[in-house]
Amino acid sequence: MFVSVEEARTLLSALLPERETEHVPLALAYGRTLAADLIAKVSHPSATESALDGIACRGADTLLASRDTPVRLRLVGESRAGQAFAGEVGAGEAVRIYTGAPLPDGADAICPVEQLQDAGDDIVLLRPALSSDVRHEGGDFRAGETVLRAGVRLTPSRVALAAALGHAEVPTLRPLKVAVMSTGDEVVEPGQPLTAGQVYNSNAYGLLGMLQEAGCQAALLPAAPDSPEALELALTSIGGADVLLTSGGVSMGKYDFVRDLLIEGGQVSFWKVRMRPGGPAMLGGWRGLPVFGLPGNPVSSLVVFHVIVRPALTGQPLSTLRLRAGTPFRGLADKTAFWRAEVRGAEVFDYAKQGSGVLRSLSEAGALVVMPEGSSAEVGDEVDVVLMG
Ligand SMILES: Nc1nc2c(c(=O)[nH]1)N[C@H]1C(S)=C(S)[C@@H](COP(=O)(O)OP(=O)(O)OC[C@H]3O[C@@H](n4cnc5c(N)ncnc54)[C@H](O)[C@@H]3O)O[C@H]1N2
Numbered sequence: 181m182f183v184s185v186e187e188a189r190t191l192l193s194a195l196l197p198e199r200e201t202e203h204v205p206l207a208l209a210y211g212r213t214l215a216a217d218l219i220a221k222v223s224h225p226s227a228t229e230s231a232l233d234g235i236a237c238r239g240a241d242t243l244l245a246s247r248d249t250p251v252r253l254r255l256v257g258e259s260r261a262g263q264a265f266a267g268e269v270g271a272g273e274a275v276r277i278y279t280g281a282p283l284p285d286g287a288d289a290i291c292p293v294e295q296l297q298d299a300g301d302d303i304v305l306l307r308p309a310l311s312s313d314v315r316h317e318g319g320d321f322r323a324g325e326t327v328l329r330a331g332v333r334l335t336p337s338r339v340a341l342a343a344a345l346g347h348a349e350v351p352t353l354r355p356l357k358v359a360v361m362s363t364g365d366e367v368v369e370p371g372q373p374l375t376a377g378q379v380y381n382s383n384a385y386g387l388l389g390m391l392q393e394a395g396c397q398a399a400l401l402p403a404a405p406d407s408p409e410a411l412e413l414a415l416t417s418i419g420g421a422d423v424l425l426t427s428g429g430v431s432m433g434k435y436d437f438v439r440d441l442l443i444e445g446g447q448v449s450f451w452k453v454r455m456r457p458g459g460p461a462m463l464g465g466w467r468g469l470p471v472f473g474l475p476g477n478p479v480s481s482l483v484v485f486h487v488i489v490r491p492a493l494t495g496q497p498l499s500t501l502r503l504r505a506g507t508p509f510r511g512l513a514d515k516t517a518f519w520r521a522e523v524r525g526a527e528v529f530d531y532a533k534q535g536s537g538v539l540r541s542l543s544e545a546g547a548l549v550v551m552p553e554g555s556s557a558e559v560g561d562e563v564d565v566v567l568m569g
């Protein structure tokens with residue numbers, strides 16, 4: 181059964197289990213998915229404050245201040261973070277203030293130190309004090325406001341935001357447990373000697389890292405040889421995983437046993453996706469365990485993971501940019517093409533080597549141009565670009 185890239189994502193999502201909510205401390209929340217809306221417990225800023233080191237005063241007193249016509253104000257005190265000025269700033273008065281310190285009553289504008297001259301008990305302004313350098317209480321968010329929505333990925337900036345909202349721990353979805361197994365008699369672990377015809381197991385290490393980046397709990401299994409019995413044994417001994425990712429053994433060869441095992445002993449959701457590279461990808465189930473069969477070719481396995489598996493596992497859509505084509509890009513009649521490409525400035529250029537076995541092309545090119553079925557792009561046309569290196 182041939183499916184589109186979008187259908188492949190949807191079918192994989194449908195096989196993933198419902199996940200429980202885990203409350204975790206902020207320091208352990210990176211990369212997880214937020215399980216419930218987060219409400220601000222406090223306002224930020226918590227008080228109206230200065231955005232600069234300088235003086236606070238009444239802006240109206242300083243409207244005409246310039247280097248030629250400086251304005252002199254009387255210093256009546258100081259406002260520091262944690263030690264506010266107790267009085268009120270009157271007409272013709274100023275208070276020294278520091279970034280983040282509360283704005284005193286009566287003041288409504290700030291002039292930075294760079295535009296000030298000391299004059300004993302007075303201070304001289306070389307330009308007007310500005311109300312735009314006042315940060316208002318709740319200007320970022322107000323107590324009670326819903327600021328982070330359930331389903332978002334907890335990036336470092338969102339974890340920082342959760343801390344600012346006043347949460348010490350956050351409700352998150354339990355990470356998916358994903359097992360990774362390479363298949364193939366020729367596949368050898370890095371560090372071991374390699375003889376002609378063998379290949380180092382690079383796919384597993386690309387996938388492991390991509391799973392970690394996607395917030396999954398990944399486990400690397402020993403590579404399985406090309407024998408139906410060995411593969412069946414390896415699959416049977418997987419305990420506790422939510423999904424198994426295999427690499428290799430899904431194409432047309434006589435020894436492509438992942439394909440055979442799912443077709444004969446399991447259920448097949450799809451075999452083959454209308455895409456290049458990565459066409460032979462397969463999804464099925466084996467005794468209740470969802471199995472995603474990634475093609476063995478090194479570029480294909482990582483591209484299929486990035487454009488199909490990752491969006492399904494994280495619930496986040498594939499992120500793309502619109503950039504101008506610096507070279508023409510062709511589309512394919514009946515497949516979505518993901519061409520390796522280099523981004524330079526606001527333009528994207530075709531990468532010379534598109535073979536699915538040229539692993540260095542992914543790291544050198546750093547991006548994929550997405551060409552929908554039957555499309556084409558000339559120099560200067562806008563195309564969708566996925567950053568992936
Ligand atoms: N007659 C046809 N042959 C092929 C077709 C086809 O449609 N008709 N499709 C080609 C495409 S496209 C791909 S992609 C590959 C996928 O094949 P498999 O998933 O069965 O993968 P293998 O044959 O096991 O290996 C392919 C290639 O990748 C190397 N490999 C495998 N595992 C790893 C690993 N863990 N790390 C690094 N490299 C790995 C393996 O040595 C092979 O060179 O099929 C085409 N053939």
Ligand code: MOO
Pocket residue numbers: 455456457458459460475477480536537
């Ligand atoms: O799709 Mo295969 O992945 O072209 O080499």
